[in-house]
Every structure is written in structure tokens, then in C-alpha cells.
Amino acid sequence: MGNIGPTELLVLVVLLAVPAVFVIGVIHRSARGSAAPPPRPRLDPAELNHQVTGLIAAGKTVQAVKLVREQTGLGLADAKRYTDDLAAGRPPHLAPFHPGAPGLAAAPQPAADLATRVRHLKAAGRAEQAVFLVRGETGMDEADARRFVDSLG
Incomplete structure (x- = not known):
């Protein structure tokens, strides 16, 4: 590769700058246009169990796990275990809970x-x-x- 003159350097800068400006614009527009949905109101543990059980009975296990994750802050594996426990008729496994999970970090329900x-x-x-x-x-x-x-x- 030989010496690069001012014209070639200008072309190279333009070729790199145009896609970068385009990407930045797309990111900016998508960030502006997609506000996060408002958080769901927190459910008390009995209502959460009732809603999750209803979703399971309707064959909507994925939505049940998602609801548990949203309401408790549990990770995927723990939320799935919680949902599986309810589906099997067992009291849900309540630990570990993340700080700020309302109401559910209390003492486990008696079996x-x-x-x-x-x-x-x-x-x-x-x-x-x-x-x-x-x-x-x-x-x-x-x-x-x-x-x-x-x-x-």
C-alpha cells in the first residue's frame, strides 16, 4: 500500500463516518421511541400463586414463569422451580430472593x-x-x- 493523499484520506473518513452516523441515528430513534412499559403492580404472595396456577392450568407455563420473575426478581431457574412446585401442588420454593422482592422474602409458608x-x-x-x-x-x-x-x- 502506497502513500495516502488528502483525497484518499477524505474518502476513507467519509466511508467510515457515514455508517457510524447512521447507526447512531438508529440507536437514538429506537431509544426515544421505545419507552419501557410501566412496571406491573406487585402482587401479594397468595395472589401471585393464584395467578400463576391459573396460567399453568391454561397451559401458559412460559407466561407463568415470566410473571414469577417479574414479581419476585428470581432468576430463570428459580422462577421455573417456583412454577413447577405450584404445578405439582407443592408449596413454592421461596429462596433465594433478591433484595426488594415485596412480601415474598418472608418466612416460608408451612407445607x-x-x-x-x-x-x-x-x-x-x-x-x-x-x-x-x-x-x-x-x-x-x-x-x-x-x-x-x-x-x-
Whole structure:
């Protein structure tokens, strides 16, 4: 490469400056035009669990996890575990919480006994999940777990 004269230098500067100005303009316009949506009002833990359970029942697990993340500040893995616990009829795993997560950093809820959780699942029309819960917590085979679930009112 030989010596660069003033004309070539000017062309080179223009070739580099034009795309840079274009990119800066696009970034500026997109930052100006896309204000962040207003934050959702914080839900108390019972209402959060109710809404998450409703989303799960509607087959909207991704939205349920997203709601848990927005409301608690949990990371993806912890929010998924929280959602999975609710889906299985277990009290949600409450730790770890980020500072400023309203209400949820309080002491964990006492765990309901197995029969109570099974009754709640049955009342929500989730008898199959109740059978899985019983099998997972007791080690029963499917037939025994199903009889246990069916025996509860």
C-alpha cells in the first residue's frame, strides 16, 4: 500500500463516518421511541400463586414463569422451580430472593400435608398431577397412588 493523499484520506473518513452516523441515528430513534412499559403492580404472595396456577392450568407455563420473575426478581431457574412446585401442588420454593422482592422474602409458608395438597389438586381438576405428587412423595406404585387420590374427597 502506497502513500495516502488528502483525497484518499477524505474518502476513507467519509466511508467510515457515514455508517457510524447512521447507526447512531438508529440507536437514538429506537431509544426515544421505545419507552419501557410501566412496571406491573406487585402482587401479594397468595395472589401471585393464584395467578400463576391459573396460567399453568391454561397451559401458559412460559407466561407463568415470566410473571414469577417479574414479581419476585428470581432468576430463570428459580422462577421455573417456583412454577413447577405450584404445578405439582407443592408449596413454592421461596429462596433465594433478591433484595426488594415485596412480601415474598418472608418466612416460608408451612407445607400442607400430602392429603390437603391432593385435595387442592383434585378440586382444580388436576387429578393426574395429584397421582404424580403422591407417587413422588411416597414411592407408591401408580395403582396405589391412584387409589389414595380417589379415596380423598
